[in-house]
Every structure is written in C-alpha cells, then in structure tokens.
Amino acid sequence: MNTSAMVFRQLFEPVSSTYTYLLGCSETREAVLIDPVMPAWQRDLQVVNELGLRLVMTIDTHIHADHITSASMLRREAGSRVAIPALDALPCTDVPIHDGVPLQVGGVRIDPMHTPGHTDNHFALLAGDRVFTGDALLIDGCGRTDFQSGDPRALYESVRGRLFTLPGETLVYPGHDYQGRWVSSIAQEKQRNPRLGADRTLEDFVELMANLDLPYPKFIDYAVPGNRLCGQCPPDLPEHLRQYCQEMAESPQG
Numbered sequence: 001m002n003t004s005a006m007v008f009r010q011l012f013e014p015v016s017s018t019y020t021y022l023l024g025c026s027e028t029r030e031a032v033l034i035d036p037v038m039p040a041w042q043r044d045l046q047v048v049n050e051l052g053l054r055l056v057m058t059i060d061t062h063i064h065a066d067h068i069t070s071a072s073m074l075r076r077e078a079g080s081r082v083a084i085p086a087l088d089a090l091p092c093t094d095v096p097i098h099d100g101v102p103l104q105v106g107g108v109r110i111d112p113m114h115t116p117g118h119t120d121n122h123f124a125l126l127a128g129d130r131v132f133t134g135d136a137l138l139i140d141g142c143g144r145t146d147f148q149s150g151d152p153r154a155l156y157e158s159v160r161g162r163l164f165t166l167p168g169e170t171l172v173y174p175g176h177d178y179q180g181r182w183v184s185s186i187a188q189e190k191q192r193n194p195r196l197g198a199d200r201t202l203e204d205f206v207e208l209m210a211n212l213d214l215p216y217p218k219f220i221d222y223a224v225p226g227n228r229l230c231g232q233c234p235p236d237l238p239e240h241l242r243q244y245c246q247e248m249a250e251s252p253q254g
C-alpha cells in the first residue's frame, strides 16, 4: 500500500516523552501500534477504535528502560499480538522480529532494520516513506549508549551506515522528543544532527557519548524487568514512580 492510503497518527505520552505510532490499513481496517506506553493504553485504544480500526499487533523497537510497554495489556484487552525483536528471545513474544523479514498489517508493510547501539537488539521500522527510528536516531540527537549493552561504535554504524542510506526525503519519526519536535527527515538529520550528522567521525562520536555525564536512568531498574515480561508493572513501585504505571490523567486527543 502507498503510505498516502495508510491511516497514521502520532501519539505522545508525557511521563516518558515517548511517541507511539498508529499505522492502519484503510482497506482491511487492521492497525498496529509502535512503542505503546502503559499509562496511555486506554487513550491509544480509544484512538484506534474511533478511527474504526482493529488493533492486531503492537511492536516494540527495543526493551525500553524509561517506560513500560503496554503490549501485554493491549494483547489482553484488544487481542493484539506482541512483536518484539527475536534477538531478545522473550517467551512472551508472539511475533519475533527479524531483520529483513517484513511485517504485514493489512496493506501496510513494515520492514524491520536491526540498528544496534542504543541497545544491542534495537530495531528501526521502515514503512514506505517513513522510518520509525526508536531510540537509535532522535531529532538532532540519539539515544544514550551507556546501558543495556549500548555501544557508540555500533550506533554510529547503525545510523550513518544504515539509516542515512535511506532516501533523503524519508520522514524520521523518533521514539522520543523532549522539546516538542515531531518529525524530521533523513536529509535533515544527515545535514544537521549535532552528534551524528555532517562530518562527525566515529572517534568524535565515541568521545562525545563517553562524556555526556548523564544521570542514572531513574526508572530503569523497574522498566527493564517489566518489559522483559512484555509489559508488567512491578507491584513494589515507589510512590514517586507510580505515574509510570498510572493511567494518563488527561488525553491530549480529547
């Protein structure tokens, strides 16, 4: 299917500043959610329903450290199948994601691209003229590489050797943005990404990533085990972290 005939929504979850993407087939009415987040699962399902779509699959680009996926919740509530990178070998996976093996949702074809570096098993997802870059490539940035088998050398190769070989007009939809930016393009990131664009060398990038001096991720010790179970909220969550599992208070979708 031409992506102009694809139903598409970009949804934002404010606790972790995560973008969730809804891709639907306008003919079969089947839909997929990329990187759905626990506190927003009801909002996301409502959007799917309002568009007259049926959720058949969720896809996680990687094992997240900053939020809990709603994949299991949506499987239970909507009957969707859980797609996770095969390399993670999670027993709760319904659809193992492999590089170069397309996922088909009605007429929507999604091509998984193994893009390690943020995590070793990270995937970007290409759907026609759009690429969902997860935490490999962000707008004017990239995901951190200091946890979860992160490797700046691998990320440099994933972005410059792989994502940057896509056509320049390919739209870049990131896994997060912390400054209200929604979309970029491969041409724009190649030109002006301050970490990975223009003439940044591998050595520049490795040094830059080694000196970011970022704080320890505050939710990682709960998120990673929860996501290795395809999205289980831990029962022992401290008060100040409960927002990660509580339902979204307000829906920006109305």
Ligand code: FE
Pocket: 062, 063, 064, 065, 066, 118, 135, 143
């Ligand atoms: Fe991540």
